[in-house]
Amino acid sequence: MAETSPRSPAKVVDIHTHMYPPSYVRILESRSEIPLVRKFASSPDPRLILLEAEVPSLSGADDASAKPPGRPLTKHYSSLSQKMHFMDTHNINISVISLANPWLDFLDPSEAEGFAKSVNQEFSDMCAQHPGRLFFFGTLPLTASLSTIEGSIAQLRALRYCRGVILGTSGLGKGLDDPALLPILQALADAGLTVFLHPHYGLPNEVWGPRAPGEYGHVLPLALGFPMETTIAVARMYLAGVFDAVPGLRMVLAHSGGTLPFLAGRIESCVVHDGHLVREGRVAPGRRTVWDVLRTQIYLDAVVYSDVGLRAAVEASGGADRLMFGTDHPFFPPLGGDEDGEWESVGLNSEAVNKALGDGSEAAAGVMGGNAVRVLRLYGE
Amino acid sequence: MAETSPRSPAKVVDIHTHMYPPSYVRILESRSEIPLVRKFASSPDPRLILLEAEVPSLSGADDASAKPPGRPLTKHYSSLSQKMHFMDTHNINISVISLANPWLDFLDPSEAEGFAKSVNQEFSDMCAQHPGRLFFFGTLPLTASLSTIEGSIAQLRALRYCRGVILGTSGLGKGLDDPALLPILQALADAGLTVFLHPHYGLPNEVWGPRAPGEYGHVLPLALGFPMETTIAVARMYLAGVFDAVPGLRMVLAHSGGTLPFLAGRIESCVVHDGHLVREGRVAPGRRTVWDVLRTQIYLDAVVYSDVGLRAAVEASGGADRLMFGTDHPFFPPLGGDEDGEWESVGLNSEAVNKALGDGSEAAAGVMGGNAVRVLRLYGE
DSSP: OOOOOTTOTTOOEEEEEEEOOHHHHHHHHTOSSSSEEEOOTTOSSOEEEOOGGGOSOSTTTTSTTSOOSSEEOOGGGTOHHHHHHHHHHTTOOEEEEEEOTTTTTTSOHHHHHHHHHHHHHHHHHHHHHSTTTEEEEEOOOTTSOHHHHHHHHHHHHHSTTEEEEEEOSOBTTTBTTOGGGHHHHHHHHHTTOEEEEOOOSOSOGGGGOTTTTTTTTTHHIIIIIHHHHHHHHHHHHHHHTHHHHOTTOOEEEGGGGTTHHHHHHHHHHHHHTOHHHHHTTOSOTTOOOHHHHHTTTEEEESOOSSHHHHHHHHHHTTSGGGEEOOOOBTSSOOSSSOTTSOOHHHHHHHHHHHHHHOTTOHHHHIIIIIHHHHHTTOOOO | OOOOOTTOTTOOEEEEEEEOOHHHHHHHHTOSSSSEEEOOTTOSSOEEEOOGGGOSOSTTTTSTTSOOSSEEOOGGGTOHHHHHHHHHHTTOOEEEEEEOTTTTTTSOHHHHHHHHHHHHHHHHHHHHHSTTTEEEEEOOOTTSOHHHHHHHHHHHHHSTTEEEEEEOSOBTTTBTTOGGGHHHHHHHHHTTOEEEEOOOSOSOGGGGOTTTTTTTTTHIIIIIIHHHHHHHHHHHHHHHTHHHHOTTOOEEEGGGGTTHHHHHHHHHHHHHTOHHHHHTTOSOTTOOOHHHHHTTTEEEESOSSSHHHHHHHHHHTTSGGGEEOOOOBTSSOOSSSOTTSOOHHHHHHHHHHHHHHOTTOHHHHIIIIIHHHHHTTOOOO
């Protein structure tokens, strides 16, 4: 297997790439509420249903003529050889794989610890099959007790290929600005584990209006709900002072920060013009701005599908060395095309990097892989 | 008063600047539900309460020791001489004034027509007092019948200084993607009236979490809810085909499009990867992309408070000639400072223009005024 070192700058690294290992698929198959996996007469593949917005109602969906809800659960979701094939097809040297949403958020506390352990061990075992080519972000049993979660962090710290954890925005149930989450974030910082923040819950369905999803498919919750959820979660953390309270915290934000690079200026202006915050003395000299946090504790993936967005993400980050390429595989497969060939969704993101930073430039190479190798210490055997 | 012509390129124009004329303040004073204006023992000025998020409950707020809800209704909201003073202080040659949110959205249909007429006439009279320095975006009685609304458009078309209408995102009650709104948008296009799209409703309060607004003031709904609302509204219009159905429609989006410049790439990717839209044949050659609409039917104001955001807005628009400076006066006054002096919120936006496009550049001069003169035909007497 390829030797990876900080002196191999031409590596391509995918830091946003998901897998549902077999044990996770079995959990979803056993469920009767969303999220779930179920077979329908109208679909050859089992269907993966993650979001309420994907299906108005499950009743009637067994009719063979009905459009099946959700999306097909293809081999891309759980097959390691398919992941390696995808990497080879797209010249990706290293992938940092992670469980996809909604992780273990829906589990009873009694089940969460055991499933987290087995899922994390499965990820570790997959990485060990391809040393130097695979690393992973682990999963935390957030519905369990604090001590159980801390035990899970200790497990992850000991796993050779683990480089962080993937987190949704719910935290312990009250969001990432919940003071009760601080010990967990501190433990992650102490363990040198990076938090990959990823959306799942989107926005309440009513904001999409009466014509969604019937006429608009999944476009609105995916294109807008996801990045808006991420932005709100990070803004809440910022306002709660989480980044100051845990200065060692390092986060990678999915989808280039949602909308944070574009809205950072407006957030700052609203902070300095907010009577409540000013009266409370929270707009004082020495205060760390959103920009400061973006440039010290936050990294962004480069999954934004346009050079316009990518350039804003780079500028908001104070330079291209805080961005890291990703594919979002196995989501957004080519429709009607060959899923074993090249994916347009991948090409959109790599083209955006090259267009924004210059094809073949050092900055582009950094975003495509060098930054991830350095930031996440992706050194091989 | 100053003669204004397309050959006076150094004009500074403010296209995002609000007023509540006296008749509108009287409507708000007569109400007992939000939106409203009310006096409180704890505040010298009457208080303007526009958003549910600004006040958990009105009960108890009469206590003289309580923090009064909402914001002070200063002379900046309704005094024309104060508007002129603000313009002079900031070297603004021309302002295109508009009623602020929530416009007439809350009125009974029976009242809407009369109030729209009087508010629009008041705006027209104010402009006539300062010919060449003031133009306005009118207000539509959207809770009334279609024929009443069309009558209002005819009124506005005949008013000398009217250049468009300010619209919220609710339309006739079901959003701007409502097919029933198409005749109104067509009538506006036929009348050569530009739509200034402005948010008001934000997002459902639950997305801000249990610590808002108590600890975070108004930051989240204003900094994030407003631009997200605008983005959702325009994306819904795009998916509904409104821009194709009314090719003459011209819109100015508040706050540089909310988050549209940053998310346009993701919207496009989600469209071409959406099974439903593909099956319906809506992803076909010749389809107009979000980028196409941004570069032909949409203008953006330059109220984004950072050069990072402004540059993205310019790039998404295909050039700097589709952006127009604004202040958002009388919102975001300096806190603890002199409201009759220079406002930091104004400086943040003009500095962003100069930083993004080059101090003294032709592009910056265009955004600061030339574009608005050309696009909105702001020619004087």
